[in-house]
Amino acid sequence: MLHPDVIVIGAGAGGAAMAWRLTQHKLKVLIIEAGPRYEPAQDYRLHTARWELDRFPFKSGSQGKYGFDVNSPLDPQWDNLHSWNAVAGRLNRSGVRIVADAGYHHVRGIGGSTLHYTGESHRLNPLAMKLHSQFGSGADWPLTYADLEPYYVIAEKLIGVAGPIEGNGRWRSEPYPLPAHPLCKASRCISDAGRTIGMHWQANSRAALSQPYDGRPSCNYCSNCGYGCPIGDKGSADVTFIRHALATGLCTILTDTPVTRLVSKVSGRITGVEVTDNKRGTRILKAPIVVLAGGAVETPRLLLNSATHTFSKGLANSNKQVGRNFMDSLTWVSTGMVDTPLDSYKGLPADAICWDYNAPAAIPGVIGGCRFTSATLETGLTGSVNYARRIVPGFGASLKQNMRNSLRHALSVSGFGEMLPNEGTRIELDPKQRDARGLPLALIRSRLTSEDLQRLSFMAEKCRQLLKAAGANPLVEEFGTYDYFSATHVFGSCRMGANPNDSVVNSFGRTHDCENLYIADASIFPSTGGGESPSLTIFALALRSADHIAEAGK
Amino acid sequence: MGSLLFGAWLLSVNRAIAKTRPKLLYEETLRIFVDALLPADELTPAASMLNVHIQILNDATQNPALESLIAEGCQWLKQSLGSLSALDSEQLERLLSAMSKADWDTGPRNFYHEIRDRAVMYYYADPRAWVGSAINRPPQPLGYPEVIIS
Ligand SMILES: Cc1cc2nc3c(=O)[nH]c(=O)nc-3n(C[C@H](O)[C@H](O)[C@H](O)COP(=O)(O)OP(=O)(O)OC[C@H]3O[C@@H](n4cnc5c(N)ncnc54)[C@H](O)[C@@H]3O)c2cc1C
Numbered sequence: 001m002l003h004p005d006v007i008v009i010g011a012g013a014g015g016a017a018m019a020w021r022l023t024q025h026k027l028k029v030l031i032i033e034a035g036p037r038y039e040p041a042q043d044y045r046l047h048t049a050r051w052e053l054d055r056f057p058f059k060s061g062s063q064g065k066y067g068f069d070v071n072s073p074l075d076p077q078w079d080n081l082h083s084w085n086a087v088a089g090r091l092n093r094s095g096v097r098i099v100a101d102a103g104y105h106h107v108r109g110i111g112g113s114t115l116h117y118t119g120e121s122h123r124l125n126p127l128a129m130k131l132h133s134q135f136g137s138g139a140d141w142p143l144t145y146a147d148l149e150p151y152y153v154i155a156e157k158l159i160g161v162a163g164p165i166e167g168n169g170r171w172r173s174e175p176y177p178l179p180a181h182p183l184c185k186a187s188r189c190i191s192d193a194g195r196t197i198g199m200h201w202q203a204n205s206r207a208a209l210s211q212p213y214d215g216r217p218s219c220n221y222c223s224n225c226g227y228g229c230p231i232g233d234k235g236s237a238d239v240t241f242i243r244h245a246l247a248t249g250l251c252t253i254l255t256d257t258p259v260t261r262l263v264s265k266v267s268g269r270i271t272g273v274e275v276t277d278n279k280r281g282t283r284i285l286k287a288p289i290v291v292l293a294g295g296a297v298e299t300p301r302l303l304l305n306s307a308t309h310t311f312s313k314g315l316a317n318s319n320k321q322v323g324r325n326f327m328d329s330l331t332w333v334s335t336g337m338v339d340t341p342l343d344s345y346k347g348l349p350a351d352a353i354c355w356d357y358n359a360p361a362a363i364p365g366v367i368g369g370c371r372f373t374s375a376t377l378e379t380g381l382t383g384s385v386n387y388a389r390r391i392v393p394g395f396g397a398s399l400k401q402n403m404r405n406s407l408r409h410a411l412s413v414s415g416f417g418e419m420l421p422n423e424g425t426r427i428e429l430d431p432k433q434r435d436a437r438g439l440p441l442a443l444i445r446s447r448l449t450s451e452d453l454q455r456l457s458f459m460a461e462k463c464r465q466l467l468k469a470a471g472a473n474p475l476v477e478e479f480g481t482y483d484y485f486s487a488t489h490v491f492g493s494c495r496m497g498a499n500p501n502d503s504v505v506n507s508f509g510r511t512h513d514c515e516n517l518y519i520a521d522a523s524i525f526p527s528t529g530g531g532e533s534p535s536l537t538i539f540a541l542a543l544r545s546a547d548h549i550a551e552a553g554k
Numbered sequence: 555m556g557s558l559l560f561g562a563w564l565l566s567v568n569r570a571i572a573k574t575r576p577k578l579l580y581e582e583t584l585r586i587f588v589d590a591l592l593p594a595d596e597l598t599p600a601a602s603m604l605n606v607h608i609q610i611l612n613d614a615t616q617n618p619a620l621e622s623l624i625a626e627g628c629q630w631l632k633q634s635l636g637s638l639s640a641l642d643s644e645q646l647e648r649l650l651s652a653m654s655k656a657d658w659d660t661g662p663r664n665f666y667h668e669i670r671d672r673a674v675m676y677y678y679a680d681p682r683a684w685v686g687s688a689i690n691r692p693p694q695p696l697g698y699p700e701v702i703i704s
């Protein structure tokens with residue numbers, strides 16, 4: 001594409017929604033994506049015997065490298081929050097918090113991290129958007145739920161969200177486009193057990209089709225959304241926003257092409273986007289408007305790596321806010337074994353949810369909420385390999401017999417909680433490590449406050465209580481982010497706000513410092529919400545910003 | 555059996571010596587070890603029938619830490635017990651039981667855990683190990699649509 005109206009950097013949740021909406025306004029869009037394209041039917045491995053080994057198939061270029069500073073000492077006061085399982089016992093025996101696997105779980109590619117997301121589709125609790133003015137914690141959103149609501153509707157229709165009629169504290173102008181998925185047997189067990197301890201469970205709203213929709217088939221309940229949906233019913237950004245953007249003929253995508261620098265004038269105006277790919281080397285691409293949607297880790301990195309003589313601290317960073325206010329994931333999951341076979345390896349992951357403690361003041365003694373979800377499938381207990389590696393201990397003939405007896409009996413419940421910004425949690429440039437092109441990597445710093453640990457402790461206790469009520473005895477595994485840094489949801493590193501002194505972008509995602517530079521990804525969230533999954537809100541914010549860009553260009 | 559586990563691990567085994575040991579020793583020791591972990595029964599084969607030990611040895615060619623662990627573990631077993639093939643199934647069971655309960659900072663526990671982890675992973679990723687199990691096919695292409703009907 002020779003003269004795009006807008007360049008969008010990154011084809012993940014935010015970039016894809018932005019690009020699609022801009023094409024609806026007849027604007028020409030060039031998407032520049034660092035990662036590769038995935039072909040669901042060919043690339044995903046769920047039809048093979050080794051699906052549990054292959055998991056999500058990371059192709060060349062589909063993961064970034066990061067530095068980490070997360071190793072704070074573990075306080076014995078919170079020892080009941082350590083991760084363990086029946087096979088290995090305590091999992092982290094080091095005495096400090098450590099990184100689990102990739103640490104920052106993400107995919108680079110067309111669709112970004114939605115390629116391996118579960119597809120929970122949540123609207124933010126309106127009460128969570130005014131944390132500072134109501135509770136003196138965190139930050140307020142510079143827009144209201146009512147501002148976002150029409151965009152939630154558009155996003156839900158585009159990706160095909162199946163959700164319940166029953167409410168959950170967020171008003172809706174229209175019902176979900178598709179009926180909710182019925183709960184599987186294991187989730188019915190959780191819901192029944194919840195009732196006995198005063199927890200109310202309902203069908204989760206899911207970007208997985210309960211009926212054929214928009215040329216995509218309905219879900220066949222294969223249990224493994226996180227390994228990539230090969231039939232394409234999961235509402236990842238590639239088969240929804242990107243597909244429709246490309247169909248307009250107004251959108252072009254460059255894959256495997258990392259943006260290495262934003263080129264700016266002294267006024268702060270972005271004059272070009274420097275890209276480097278293996279075939280054509282380094283070149284500058286231009287458009288009147290640039291939208292950055294690299295995710296909450298790469299977006300601040302690119303801004304910081306784009307420093308100039310005039311903007312020596314990095315772009316859009318005159319107030320030194322880029323990279324601050326980063327928030328990662330506060331999660332807990334407990335698993336126990338039930339006597340009756342629940343066929344708990346089958347179904348739609350996270351099909352049931354409990355919102356009882358989601359509001360900011362719902363957890364006693366601490367600000368910030370959480371939610372609970374049926375989690376047996378999300379935690380990977382969908383096949384024999386994971387059972388044998390994690391929750392069925394021993395060896396010999398008894399191991400093999402126990403495996404056969406166990407396979408339908410695991411039951412997991414998870415909690416996802418609010419994380420508030422703190423000084424020690426932020427994204428910086430790594431002073432020691434560089435990528436293949438010589439650019440500093442992002443350094444992810446993460447610390448948990450005692451409030452975070454109080455929330456985590458509440459979540460752990462509730463999960464244990466619920467499993468006890470469900471008759472899940474013994475517990476066989478618990479995993480949480482007290483002793484591991486394991487972030488699936490990341491936010492806030494370029495937060496939006498009404499005050500240009502303590503935020504990076506305004507309510508439309510436009511940077512305060514650079515008039516033609518917008519940000520449209522999870523980095524602009526001022527707060528995480530009480531455990532809501534972020535993608536639907538990322539989509540909605542990007543759609544709203546796209547309308548603003550189109551309107552401003554008229 | 556217990557006494558040989560404590561203090562007897564040859565963490566100081568000279569790696570150069572370890573590497574000059576014939577690959578066959580490791581293959582044979584691992585074969586017997588994984589078969590003790592996952593023996594044949596009336597429905598399913600023993601681990602070595604599914605080449606589990608060979609897959610672990612292949613991993614070791616790409617993973618120096620695993621390569622050392624295997625070398626040190628196999629030599630320790632050989633020096634402590636002679637050939638594993640001389641042990642009957644009860645003796646093997648006692649050996650695995652003691653290794654599985656040793657302290658985490660000892661070689662035997664690490665060897666047991668690492669080899670068990672890889673052995674069950676490769677074993678249960680093979681459909682021949684699924685006979686008689688509730689999960690006896692990959693999740694796709696059929697999925698489990700029956701979950702919402704029931
Ligand atoms: C296991 C897992 C399960 C999840 N489940 C859910 C769920 O159920 N529901 C939910 O709402 N969310 C879920 N999430 C989170 C969700 O996937 C992310 O919050 C969301 O995708 C973030 O969107 P984003 O636009 O901020 O970034 P991403 O989706 O990560 O997209 C960023 C894109 O930008 C590209 N990029 C970055 N830097 C550059 C550069 N310099 N040049 C070019 N391209 C670049 C990247 O390659 C990437 O494709 C899950 C995440 C994980 C890991």
Ligand code: SF4
Binds near residue numbers: 221230349
């Ligand atoms: S459970 Fe449904 S949405 Fe998830 S991967 Fe399987 S078919 Fe796709």
